[in-house]
Amino acid sequence: MYGRTYDEIYAFWSSFQKAWITLYGNPDHCGRNYGNSPAGGCLLALSCDHRVMAEGKYGIGLNETKVGIVAPIWMKNTMQNVIGFRETDRALQEGKLFTPPQAKEIGLVDVVAPMDQIIPSCRDFIKDYLKLPFVIILAGFFAFRRTKVSDQTDDAQDTINQLQSKLHQDADFTANFLTQDVFQNALEKYVQALAKKSK
Template identity: 40%
Template sequence: MASISFIMRTSTLLLIKSKFILLSKNASQQSLKGKLVETIQNNGITTISMARPPVNSLSLEMAVELRKAIENSIDNNTKGIILTSSLASVFSGGLDILEMYKPDLKRCTDFWHSLQDLWLTLYSLGIPTAAAINGASPAGGCLLALSCEYRVMVDGLHTIGLNETKLGIVAPKWFQDPLIATIGYRQAELALLRGTLFKPQEALKVGLVDELASNKTDALTKCISYITDYAKISTEARTATKLSLRKETLTWLEGNREWDTTIFLNYVQLPQVQTNLDLYIQSLKKKSK
């Protein structure tokens, strides 16, 4: 789940800078009139760019559109997928807090299911996947990057990590397990307990990202190189190996979707959580005046 504490400290600056502040669910819905995801295929490789200002927050509609873009790419026989952002300084700020504020339980349930479906689709893809992380990537944004096989992060002041504990909540198992698989149990344990947000150099050192890039173009080039390196590798053998490595976590969520959803719904209805959300939204209104 997205860390509201991160958004309060960091994303507010992005919101003000872009002069695009989400103040209500109506404002959130109006933003959906634009294109949420941009897809380009070049030389058999599909680049999927998140395009939901100001921070590519994951709403119900955003999660659905991302999954559709991935599935459409598969239907078009793509050789690999690169996930990135069309925004200048953020990859994804995580979950849209308006999906959790005074929630309609039917929509909130659909929202969580859409996020589960997106993750299951991306994490289980047989083709090569790479993330060109061109900005801030906390919580749910980090999950998207972890769901790809390879991660290239643009060097700079932004950070990446699963920082849920800083809000006083627990990252779901299917958030935790990919981090453990990526940086090892001990490093993941410390990062999850502390809610660590890694700077690019730190993320590279612990193995959270595989390479650093000087800019987005450089990151995309390195992602393309990763994907094309598999041209001479058996597709069947590669896919079977990948799914074998990821089977345990995939199987867990497939078998525990409703339990996982219940935990999430119980969380968003906690009075203290709603109070924190309300305070955050009120602070945005004051800053916009």
């Protein structure tokens, strides 16, 4: 988003919206995190039903406030649907990136594993699930679908519907905001701070 034009940010944000809707609207995904997952990376992980994060000095969270952005309501609701209102409220206010143990403690991720065990951990989860009797899997699938895509307030489908009803407005607002000098200046300082930290 740094140094980009309105059209570039609008195109990126529109693609990101569609990716999230596709992922969040379908069941049975195992998300894998190989490193830091701020902002969009965290959102995509939250859209999965089983999340595995690598051990180490990594962080995951919606850290938009650190660069002067308020996370859109659909991002907030996605996090809230996973870790609850209070944890989400605090996380967004602080722009917090959770360490792997912290993320596991609050349910942001389900498993923390060594880097070389990320894929095997996902495979083990799927294998264990498939060991269940077929009738249980089928019943669970339909029950899950009713839960995940029902029309109840604050559930996944409601969150998806909120965004789908205003895709253009959300992308337009984001692109307009992110191209303002005040944001670009703040982002420049943030990028420079990250560069210093990585040295």
